[in-house]
Amino acid sequence: MELIRRFFNDPEASFFLFGARGTGKSTWLKMNFTHDTLYVDLLNPENFRKYSARPERLEELLAGNPNAQTVIVDEIQKVPELLDVVHHLIEEKKHVRFILTGSSSRKLKRSGVDLLAGRAIHKTFHPFMGAELAENFDLAHALKYGLIPLIYRSQNPIETLHSYITLYVNEEVKMEGLIRNVGGFSRFLETVSFSNGSVINISEIARDSQVGRKAVEGYISILEDLLLSVQIPVFTKRAKRLLIAHPKFYFFDTGVFRALRPTGPLDRPQEIDGLALETLTLQHLRAWIGYSGNGSKIYYWRTKAGVEVDFIVYGADHFYAIEVKNTDTIRSNDLKGLKAFLSDYPQATGYLIYRGKEKVKIQNILCIPAGDFFQNLMPGNVFE
Numbered sequence: 001m002e003l004i005r006r007f008f009n010d011p012e013a014s015f016f017l018f019g020a021r022g023t024g025k026s027t028w029l030k031m032n033f034t035h036d037t038l039y040v041d042l043l044n045p046e047n048f049r050k051y052s053a054r055p056e057r058l059e060e061l062l063a064g065n066p067n068a069q070t071v072i073v074d075e076i077q078k079v080p081e082l083l084d085v086v087h088h089l090i091e092e093k094k095h096v097r098f099i100l101t102g103s104s105s106r107k108l109k110r111s112g113v114d115l116l117a118g119r120a121i122h123k124t125f126h127p128f129m130g131a132e133l134a135e136n137f138d139l140a141h142a143l144k145y146g147l148i149p150l151i152y153r154s155q156n157p158i159e160t161l162h163s164y165i166t167l168y169v170n171e172e173v174k175m176e177g178l179i180r181n182v183g184g185f186s187r188f189l190e191t192v193s194f195s196n197g198s199v200i201n202i203s204e205i206a207r208d209s210q211v212g213r214k215a216v217e218g219y220i221s222i223l224e225d226l227l228l229s230v231q232i233p234v235f236t237k238r239a240k241r242l243l244i245a246h247p248k249f250y251f252f253d254t255g256v257f258r259a260l261r262p263t264g265p266l267d268r269p270q271e272i273d274g275l276a277l278e279t280l281t282l283q284h285l286r287a288w289i290g291y292s293g294n295g296s297k298i299y300y301w302r303t304k305a306g307v308e309v310d311f312i313v314y315g316a317d318h319f320y321a322i323e324v325k326n327t328d329t330i331r332s333n334d335l336k337g338l339k340a341f342l343s344d345y346p347q348a349t350g351y352l353i354y355r356g357k358e359k360v361k362i363q364n365i366l367c368i369p370a371g372d373f374f375q376n377l378m379p380g381n382v383f384e
Contacts, residue, residue, distance in 0.1 A: 003031070004132055004149075007291045007379045011121050014090060014098045016076075019125030020227040020252060021103045021172070022150030022164060028125070029072055029099065036069040038062065042078040055081045059089060062096065069096060076100040077108050090119050104172055106225035124227075126287035127253050128152055130374030139371045143276045146255020147283065161259040165189070172226055179222070184211040188219045192249070193260040197275045199246045200231075220249075228252055230286070235299035235312040240344045242304040252286075254279040274326035277370060278310055281324045281353055284377055285313060291379035294318065301341055309337045312348075319348045320383060328356040330367055338365050351383060 006028055019025050026041075033039075038061060042048050051057055062068060071089075073082060086098050098120065102108060127147040130137040145157040154160035169186060179185050187209040195205065206216045223229040231247040251257040254276045261272060282298070289296045296315030302308040313320040321341045325334050330352065338350040342364070350365040353373050360367045366383075377383070 004128070004136075006125075007129060007132055007287070008123070008125060009291065009379075011123060013121055014119060015100075015121040015123050017099060017101045017123050017125055018105060018227060019101075019103065020127075020148070021167065022148045023125045023127055024149045025101045025103075025125045026074055027149070029074075029101070033070050033072060033099070036067055038065055038068045038071045040071070040073045042073065042075045048078055051079045051082060055079060055085050058082060058085045062089060062093065070099065071096060072099045072101070074101045075103060077102045077104045077106070080108055083108070087119070104226050106222065124290045126290060127283055129284055129287050129291075129377065130371070131376060131378045134375070137371070137375050139374065142280060142374070143254060143273065144258060146253040146258070147280070148253050148255060151255055157255070158259070161255055165256065165259055168226065168228065173222065179219070181211065181215070184209065184215060185219055185222075187211070188216060189260055190262060192220070192223075193251070193257060193262070195249050196251055196257045196261070197278050198248060199244070200249045228256065230282075232282070232298050232300055232311075235301045235314065237314070238345075241307075244302050244304060248300055250279055250282050253283055270326060274324075277326050277353070277355070278324045280374070281322065281370075282311065284374055285311060285322075288377050288379055289313070289315075293379075301337070303340070307337050307340045309341045312341075318382070319345070320351060321345070321348045322351045322353060324370075325352060325354045327354055330354060330356065330360070330362065335362060335365055339363065349383070 006024060008028060010032060017025055040047055040051065040058065042051065062071060076082060086100065089096065090098060100120065128149055130142070145151055145161065151157050151160050151164060169182065173179055173185060174182050188205065188211060191205050191209040200220065202213050202216050206213045209216070229249060229251050231249050233247045234243050234245060236243055257279050258276060263272065285298055289298070294315050294317065296313050296318050299312040299314060300308070300310055301312055309321050310324045311322040313322065321338055323334070323338050327334065334352060338352065342348055342350050352365055352367040353370050354367060355370055357369055359369060359372065
């Protein structure tokens with residue numbers, strides 16, 4: 001596959017670039033920064049040893065290359081002590097900017113990342129968007145294997161996905177000393193996959209994965225810090241109905257969800273495909289918001305009576321209610337949640353993302369084929 005232009009825009013200032021492994025951070029940096037750039041890859045064992053032993057070596061490197069305009073430190077969480085050096089250099093070298101990438105925020109949170117508050121912007125890199133892939137986008141492939149570039153480009157995506165998950169368990173979790181019980185964490189990963197797209201039941205997950213409640217809470221926090229999952233809250237602004245209070249859990253990429261989710265004779269493929277489509281929609285919305293820089297937030301809406309809308313996108317200029325249905329035929333019941341939400345919030349615009357082939361408008365709700373939605377959703381553009 002040819003080199004694909006990503007929608008991520010250079011903020012033209014020092015910045016943190018967070019994103020899960022394999023999303024293409026390093027590829028994008030190497031494409032866009034070649035001239036007068038110093039590159040420190042902390043995944044390289046030799047570099048890791050050198051900078052762990054003496055973080056001030058970064059200052060010496062810059063002193064030896066006075067013409068450098070950009071310093072890139074890849075996987076900064078490996079040596080968080082470098083942040084003190086970077087902080088000093090940002091103050092001293094006004095003509096140099098720093099780009100610090102990371103696939104985990106856990107160690108940085110514990111090691112004073114706030115020292116750089118206001119001096120380095122926080123940005124996030126996401127899996128591919130359908131519009132980035134353009135004619136190479138394949139909805140069926142994306143629903144089965146996700147859109148992490150490392151996996152999407154692979155000739156054996158399912159094997160690469162399992163290797164990817166093993167890498168995170170062994171390298172990001174085990175080697176970083178985040179957990180003691182690797183077996184318990186592996187069982188938790190499988191168990192929590194059944195909660196994708198749902199409110200998490202801590203007690204149930206603890207029982208099924210045979211670990212304690214506190215451990216489950218810690219494991220969920222680890223997944224979020226490793227950028228592997230996200231929880232979205234309930235939309236409660238000016239609520240007119242009784243709503244549930246707990247957030248919903250999603251993996252950051254549908255391929256990761258599918259690889260972790262065990263299947264058997266009792267599982268209905270339609271149900272899993274529906275959750276995959278929902279996850280794929282969420283990861284597109286997150287990328288669209290992140291790359292647009294519009295500051296919108298994602299919620300969901302569910303009443304105590306069980307009426308639900310999958311996603312609410314709310315921002316200064318955007319108020320969208322989005323329902324996702326894994327069906328090629330629109331039935332009146334498919335629009336029930338959207339109709340209820342729009343009756344409470346007439347300021348919102350309603351959308352149904354479905355598996356059909358026609359774009360139609362029903363009672364002021366725009367129904368869009370999933371493939372069209374993903375391929376036409378671009379940063380800076382409104383949904384229409």
